[in-house]
Amino acid sequence: MLVMGAFLLMLGWRLSRDAKGWSGRFLVAGTLLLAFGYVVIVPLYETGRIERIAPDVHVHGDTSIALAWHVVKLFTMNAGWLFFGIGIALHARVLASQSSPATSPNPILSPVHESVA
Numbered sequence: 001m002l003v004m005g006a007f008l009l010m011l012g013w014r015l016s017r018d019a020k021g022w023s024g025r026f027l028v029a030g031t032l033l034l035a036f037g038y039v040v041i042v043p044l045y046e047t048g049r050i051e052r053i054a055p056d057v058h059v060h061g062d063t064s065i066a067l068a069w070h071v072v073k074l075f076t077m078n079a080g081w082l083f084f085g086i087g088i089a090l091h092a093r094v095l096a097s098q099s100s101p102a103t104s105p106n107p108i109l110s111p112v113h114e115s116v117a
Helices: 002-018 022-047 063-091
Strands: none
Touching (some): 022 063
């Protein structure tokens, strides 16, 4: 998990150096959330420092604390992947709008309108 968090942090940092605008911000936010989730929260769950919440498992400590950590884990991991994915899509210009052929600067693609006199 530590390697995964460090790898995602380095990948997001390298991609955000070349990114402009919101794509870099989304990449950094997503990688920071994912790194925190993979480096801190998931290992705490695996070692048993944070109790898991499941329908058939009895919580030995305070239920509200276990529920709060579960919400933190869900938000960190899901928002991290969401922001990281949006940042990658913006960086790759997947969500960019394409120009219509009528406003194209290429004379071959633009329609020819001749006035008839």
